[in-house]
Each structure stands twice: as C-alpha cells, then as structure tokens.
Amino acid sequence: MYTLTNPATGELVEEIENSTDDEVRDAIERVHRGYAGWRRRTVEERARVVARAAELFAERSDELAEIMTLEMGKRINEGRGEVGVVVDIFNYYAENGPALLADEPLQLASGPAVIVKQPIGALLGVMPWNFPCYQVARFVAPNLVLGNTILLKHASICPRSAAAIERILHDAGVPEDAYVNIYASSRQVPAILADPRIQGVSLTGSEPAGISVATEAGKHLKKTVLELGGSDPLIVLDTDDLDATVKATATARMRNCGQSCNAPKRMIVLGELYDDFVDRMSKHVADFYQPGDPADPATKLPPLASTSAADEVAGQIEKAIRQGATLRAGGHRIERPGAYLEATVLTDVTPEMDAYYEEIFGPVVTVFRAEDEQEAIDLANDSPFGLGASVWGTDPERLRRVAEQLEAGMVYLNRAGGSVADLPFGGIKRSGIGRELGAAGIEEFMNRKAIRL
Template sequence: MYVVTNPATGELVEEVVNSTDAEVRAAIGRVHEGFPAWRARSVGERAAIVARAADIFAERADELAAIMTLEMGKRINEGRGEIGIVVDIFRYYAQQAPALLADEPLDIKGGKAVITKSPIGALLGIMPWNFPCYQVARFVAPNLVLGNTILLKHASICPRSARAIEEVLRAAGVPDDVYVNTFASSRQIPAILADPRIQGVSLTGSEQAGIAVAAEAGRHLKKTVLELGGSDPLIVLDTADMDETVSATATARMRNCGQSCNAPKRMIVMADIYDEYVDRLTKRVAEYYVPGDPADPETKLPPLASIAAADEVAAQIAKAVEQGATLRAGGRRIQPGAYLEATVLTDVTPEMDAYYEEIFGPVVIVFRAETEEDAIRLANDTPFGLGASVWGTDPARARRVAERIDAGMVYLNRAGGSQADLPFGGIKRSGIGRELGPAGIEEFMNKKSIRL
C-alpha cells in the first residue's frame, strides 16, 4: 500500500490501496492513446501549458510544501525552496522549447541533411521520496514540452504529493490522457516495462532499484535514464575564511536532513588545515542536535523520512565505530519519530563499510589528504560518480583538480545543488543519462536524420 506516516511522530495518517493490474493496464492504455494528439499539438501550445503549470506550482507553494513536510519530514522552508526550483524548471523548458526543439541543419559530404527532434511515445517515470516535487519536475517538464506522454509512479510514502502534482498539471491544461498518476506497486513494474506501448523509463532512486529496473528494461529494449545514489566528495584545498567554509559545507550536508543524492558526503581536507576544519565542523554540527517540528521554520533538525530510514543510518554509524572509525559528534537516535543527531566521523579506512557505502542521512565523514594527488585519489576511490566540489582560493588550481575528478558534475567553491539550465547526472554506479538543461530534453527524443 501507499502509506503516509508522519515521520516526526510515527503517526499513521493515510493508507492508499495499490492500483489493480487492470487499473495499471488501463492507465498504460490512456497515455498510449493520448500520445498522437499531444504530439500533434504545436510546440507553442505545449510550452504554454507547461508555463501555466509553473504559475500554478508557484501559487500552491505553501500547500505543496506542507504536504512534503507531513509525508517525509522536509523542513517547511526547504519545501518552499523545492517548489521554487520546480517553477524554474517548468519555466525554463517552456521558454526554451522553440530553441531546444528546432531542426538542426547539417552539412554532409555530397549534400545537406537536417536533424529533426520528435517525441518517442509513452514513458514510465518512477520517482523517489526525498524531493517529491523536484524529481518529478525534472522528468516531466521537458518531456511534456517535447510531446511525450507520461505514466508516473511515485514513492509509496508520497501519495499526497503524487495527487497534488497531477492536480496542478490538470489545472494547467495537461489532458488526462497525457499525464496519468498510478499507485502501482513495485511488483507491477516488470509488466509495465514489458508492455510494448511503453517506450522508455526514467528512475530516480536507489542503486538496487536502478539495477532491477535497468535489467527489466534491457530485457525489452526500452530506453532508460537512471539517477541513482552518490557519495560525493568535497575537497577543501585551502580557505581564506575557515568559519565561512565550515558553515557552507556543513549546511550543504545537512540540507534535507542529509537525504540528497548529490550532497557532499565525504569531506577531504588538506592536512595543514584538517584539524582546524574538524574542530570547527564538530562545533557547527552540534547545532543539529535538537529535534524539532519540521513545520516550524526555526527547526534545524527535522526527522528523516521514516523510522526505518533513521534506524538504518544509525546502524551504519554504529558499524563504522565498531570497525574503528572515530565518532566526533552526534550519532544518537532520538525518539519518538525518525530523528537522528547530526554526526561527524573521522578515521574511516577502506577496510570499513562506511568508506564505500552511501550514508543517506545527516552524517559527515572527514578524510585527511596529505597532498593534492592524495585528495584526488580519495575523491575517486568510490563506486559512485554523481557530483563533487572543490574549494580553494586559487581558481586555476581548483579547476585543475576538478577536471581530474570522476563525476558527472563538479562545482567550484559551492557544494552541489541544482538549477534548471544545468545538466544533472552521474557516471559509474550513480546512473545513466542526464536531466535538466539542454541535455535533459534529449534523452527520450528521436533525433531523426533526414538526407535532403
């Protein structure tokens, strides 16, 4: 079932019965049958509807933020900020659609050609709980503008967000056979992917979920975009203001209670400033010890998304300490609810599970780097490759280090983030494909070559 449980209290709020197999087949039929008419609309018509969706998301920002706070514990101000990014994404694709979808002339040997850009059909989107609206927006906005239709399966703890998003799109003018929400279960995904009417799938979620979906999609030759986990390195080469650097990096890690795929999770600090950085970081993280109501704008430590998630992160911390890591701050579960003190770990080595695994919560691991080469080695010694950041006072040096990091995204003197016009995605076990920016509209596009 889809279940809403308030993570701040553990209280059961709502249960939603899964869609039946017949209902799922009917939903596939709707988006398949809606594709020809939606595709036939002009780019301008589709863009106008997407622009209207941006306006309605903005109008309903407080309501949507409150839903996210209830479902997965997001701090209310962060929820409002998330809707701000959603609005930017919808407006970006609405405004840029004519340029992004324009034919591309091509000079070829013996003549000329043109590359046209068209949709491919009905798509399945499988979305996570950590950013209930933003993750949907970065998949849905470009594909609606392009002319694809969408069957959307949201996370099982986010049925209210799923309903609200569908309501916004309906109010904007998206036809009811162009975007369809389904409360399908995980066991129904293979049948959806096997259906020839579904042309591709985009999943944002765990590494394990990505492996399962990619295997099933590959079996049926379906195009796949996967945005999976990350254990992003943050390298501090030097700093002109240690307090500012510590504050910025700690804030970036604790955003969304540490539940962001591209948050900096491994701080790699040069040896000459390591001790000072760790001392100040430990003091800074202590601000995230006192739990609070995520609906209160003054709260610093909200709950994790579920009690199970909080227990899992607490177990990862305990295992790291058992294997020899040093617990510098925090680490305790706080009950009732899904609260966990913000945590700092040091002395983590490759023999420990915490060295390679992703810890999806308010946990910072700090490594000492003796040299620039050592910092780059530590940054790349991970199965993930989503994002990274490099901090330093010398832009040329920071750029040089950034170019040697194995990741899909690297930020200089800022810790990750996302914006509508900048491609988002990773390499290695962090996923396949890109979302946002010009690249985000091309994943489920037929770039047809016409020889003139």
C-alpha cells in the same frame, strides 16, 4: 499500500490501496492513446501549457510544502525552496523548448540533410521520496514540451504529493491522458516495462532499484535514464575563513536532513587544515543542528523520512564505529517520537570499513585527511559512485585543475550540490545513466530523426 506516516510523530495519517493490475493496464492504454493527440499539438502550444503549470506550482507552493513536510519530514522552508526550483524548471523548458526542438540543418559532403527532433511515445517515471516535487519536474517538464506522455509511479510514502502534482498539471491544461498518476507497487513495474506501448523509463532512486529497472528495461530494449546514489567528495584545499567554510559545507551536507543524492558526503581536507576543520565541524554540528518540528521554520534538524531510514543510518554509524571509525559528534537516535537522528561527524574511516564505500543517506559528515592535492584527488576518485563533487579554495586555477581530474558527472567550485534548471544533472559509474535538466534533459527521450534531403 501507499502509506502516509508523519515522520515527526510516527502517526499513521493515510493508507491508499495499490492500483490493481487492471487499473495499471488501463493507465498504460490511456497514456498510449493520449500520445497520439499530445504529440500533434505544436511545441508552442505544449510550451504554453507547461508555462501555466509553472504558475500553478508557484501559486500552490505553501500547499505543496506542507504536504512534503507531512509525508517525509522536509523542513517547511526547504519545501518552499524545492517548489521554487520546480517553477524554474517548468519555466526553463516552456521558454526554451521551441528553440531546443528546432530543426537542425546539416551540410554533408554529399549534400544537405536535417535533424528533426520528435518524441518517442509514452514513458514511465519511477520517482523517489526525498524531493517529491523536484524529481518529478526534472523528468516531466522537458518530456511534456517534447510531446511524450507520462505514466508516473511515485514513492509509496508520497501519495499526496503524487496527487497534487497530477492535479496541477491537469489544471494547467495537460490532457488527462497525457499525464497519469498510478499507485503501482514495485512488483507491477516489470509488467509495465514489458508492455510495448511504453517506450522508456526514468528512475531516480537507490542503486538496487536502478539495477532492477535497468534489467527489466534491457530485456525489452527500452530507453533508460537512471539517477542513482552518490557519495560525493568535497575537497578543501585551502581557505581564508575556516569558520565560513565549515558552516557552508555543513549546510550543504545537512540540507534535506542529509537525504540528497548529490550532497557532499565525504569531506577531504588537506593536512594543515584537517584538525581545526574537524574540531570546528564537530562543534558546529553539535551546537547548531538541534531537532524540532519540521513545520516550524526555526527547526534546524528535522526527522528523516521514515523510522526505517533513521534505523538504517544509525546502523551504518554503529557498524563504522565497531570497525574502527572515530565518532566526533552525534551518532545516536534521538529519544523522542518520530524518525530523528543526531547530526553526526565521523573520522578515521578506512577502506577496510563499509562506510568508506557505501552511501550514508542521512545527516552524517565523514571527514578524511589528505596530505597533498594528489592524495585528495585519489581519495575523491576511490569510490564506486560518480554523481557530483566539489572543490573549495582560493586559487581559481588550482580549483579548475583539481575539478578536471575528478571522476564525476558534475563538479562545483566553492559550492556544493544543488541544482539549476539549465545545468545538466547526472553522474557516471554506479551513480546512473543519462542526464536531466538543461538542453541535455530534453534529448534523452527524443528521436533525433535524420532526413537526407
């Protein structure tokens, strides 16, 4: 079942039967057949359709935000903000697609050649629940401009987002056989990847899901892009306004109720600032992040996406405390209907504890002490993940020096997380394979065909 349960109340709203195996096979045939026609359109024609999709996303922003609030508890204003980023992504590829796909002349030692940039076929997208519209946009916008077609399996708690996105794309002029939404189950994904008509897969999700999909794709030599978990470090070197730094870093961590892959999950603070930082962060989190209805713009702490998600994070906190971590604020499920969890601050987490290495996907700030710059860098890099990182301070040269030593796909200076359409997004280590957004995002499922003239 695709099951819509309101995480703010626990109320079951809707259930949708999974697509049957026959329906999945029919959907694969449709996107395979649709590829023949979609790829033959000029890049300018495809870009115009994608530009129209941007307009429709903007027009339907309130509707989409309300759906996300109902499905996964996103604060209504954050939902509107997410749709704004989606509009930017579709506009970026609509405006820049023709230039990004222009032929690339080469002058070899033995004579001229050219690289022509072409699509590769029908692709599978496996999308997560934490950003129901944005994650889809990152994958879909560049590939539609490129000329690939899309079979989209969304998260099982996001059936209405999935349907609304498909409706927008078809209303914008994407042929019905060029983008097909399916309510497939996880058990059906291996058969989809085994089908020779599917040429690649993009997944955003958990590390176990990425391993499973990559294993199946590898068996069949399918191109794979994976954006998986993260335990991003945030290093505070110095500050001339500690209260502002605490507020800004807490805001970055608590965005989307802490359910962002590239949120700053490990805050590493130099010794002379550490005690004050922890005290002020604990007070700020306890005072500011109070629970409420995510549909109310005044709410600061929405529910997590599901009861199971809230229970999992609460269990991680409890285990960390049992293993010796210090609870500075929050740490408990909130006694009210829905998937609410107190905003939490943990300190004294050591490498012997599970919380040191694992990702905590919720409103939890973990603060570490470093005695100097090098120890901060070493702490930041002591992780199986390598998605994003951030460095905060007042000296631009020092910020750049530290950033260059961090093992991550993205590093932000005096800001944390976030995403913009023209900046490549992706990680290293166990945070994934490949890049999305920017010029790099349109090249992952591209045939860069060399023609020797």
